[in-house]
Amino acid sequence: MRSTLLSFSRRWLVPLTLLLLPLACSSGSAPPATPGPSQEARIPTPQVPPTQTEVRAVTAENNLVRPAKRDFSDALLRQLSVRPGFSLNVFAQGLTNPRVLAVRPDGSVYVTEREAGRVTLLRDTNADGRVDQQTPVLTGLGQKEAGVHGLALRGDQLYLVTVKQLYVADIRSDGSLGTPRELLGDLPDGGQHNNRTLAFGPDGALYLSVGSTCNACPESNPEHATLLRIDPATGSRTVFARGLRNTIGFAWHPTTGQLWGMDHGSDSRGDDFPPEELNLLEQGGDYGWPFCAGKQVVDPFISSEPPGDLARADYCARTKPSTLEYQGHSAPMTLVFYSGSQFPAEFRNDAFLALRGSWNRNPPTGYKLVRVRFDPQGQPLGFEDFVSGWLLDNGRAHFGRLVGTAVAADGSLLLTDDANGVIYRISYTGG
Numbered sequence: 001m002r003s004t005l006l007s008f009s010r011r012w013l014v015p016l017t018l019l020l021l022p023l024a025c026s027s028g029s030a031p032p033a034t035p036g037p038s039q040e041a042r043i044p045t046p047q048v049p050p051t052q053t054e055v056r057a058v059t060a061e062n063n064l065v066r067p068a069k070r071d072f073s074d075a076l077l078r079q080l081s082v083r084p085g086f087s088l089n090v091f092a093q094g095l096t097n098p099r100v101l102a103v104r105p106d107g108s109v110y111v112t113e114r115e116a117g118r119v120t121l122l123r124d125t126n127a128d129g130r131v132d133q134q135t136p137v138l139t140g141l142g143q144k145e146a147g148v149h150g151l152a153l154r155g156d157q158l159y160l161v162t163v164k165q166l167y168v169a170d171i172r173s174d175g176s177l178g179t180p181r182e183l184l185g186d187l188p189d190g191g192q193h194n195n196r197t198l199a200f201g202p203d204g205a206l207y208l209s210v211g212s213t214c215n216a217c218p219e220s221n222p223e224h225a226t227l228l229r230i231d232p233a234t235g236s237r238t239v240f241a242r243g244l245r246n247t248i249g250f251a252w253h254p255t256t257g258q259l260w261g262m263d264h265g266s267d268s269r270g271d272d273f274p275p276e277e278l279n280l281l282e283q284g285g286d287y288g289w290p291f292c293a294g295k296q297v298v299d300p301f302i303s304s305e306p307p308g309d310l311a312r313a314d315y316c317a318r319t320k321p322s323t324l325e326y327q328g329h330s331a332p333m334t335l336v337f338y339s340g341s342q343f344p345a346e347f348r349n350d351a352f353l354a355l356r357g358s359w360n361r362n363p364p365t366g367y368k369l370v371r372v373r374f375d376p377q378g379q380p381l382g383f384e385d386f387v388s389g390w391l392l393d394n395g396r397a398h399f400g401r402l403v404g405t406a407v408a409a410d411g412s413l414l415l416t417d418d419a420n421g422v423i424y425r426i427s428y429t430g431g
Contacts, residue, residue: 060270063362070399072420080389091425092131098416101406102151114147137177150197163190193246206230211246216266216290243287249335256378262332275325288319295321329358330366334405342411354402367391
């Protein structure tokens, strides 16, 4: 027992450390280089203490490293690394905090500008890959972090969600929106995670992600840390899946119809634990948060006990394990399956995931767009970088926090940066 505890203490019982990386650092020393893909793949498993008393005593190194924001420029744009055969250009800019995208078959694009409480209609009328019409079509839906965030299209209706309200608006023939009607007004409070996202499933139901109110705690409201299933006609809702700390990005595989989502792991548990999780989301599934992480691994840092008077390991064994894992603190945002025809056939039915980037890891991680490769049977194989380079100067700075992903009507891929008000367009150019 003594040797086990000594081994554990060397790994986890370390002082709480705050590392700040201002641009003007008096020491002049550079932070460690940003890890490459091979480093990010090595996610260690924590050594769980042998008794519950020791679990409550665990602390971890918590590195607060916030890369400084730099403004967008054409020079920085040229530094982005795009997969060979593809090109990247600015689709739109000058937006306020652009977050989530919704694309109509005619090529019109709706984007939420959350801080302004606004929805804007974007059009590329001359098909040159750049927006030439930018029209606000809805205002007054909250502001700042309480502003409108998620979008979902169904026919000639656009569904919109703020933190606590779900609305639906009719789309007029010119693309403008009618007065939104409130479908729900009593969604759970936002707390720490207020990024509500929504999408229509193959069953015609509306699915809505409700994040947790905290970093790691038992929730008193059973609708927090869940994915809700909503009847769009009546607004009645049920919990589809639970134990999901913050699954902002979720989507259905185009051929299997299976629902996949990327969940954020808890903070303040070191640089590498817990991982970000790609989960196969199933009705009634419990994915373990806040007591378990990854592949049913006990979280050794939470002081609360799981429900049902179960030991932690026994409780975690009953939860759903992750299918794939990614470097902790990368902050996965929206997820979209590629269903267009512009990219080569090998990309069809793969997913693209925006990584917003870390604020509490040394060195920083994320700040890029990754591809999630799936096999022909619809099972995920792994992650690979698709566009990177928003993280600068060995992690000291960035010029993009990525959020929204969508497949445009012409088959290109759209990606929002809410830090600099830019939407990028990635297209296949051959080679």
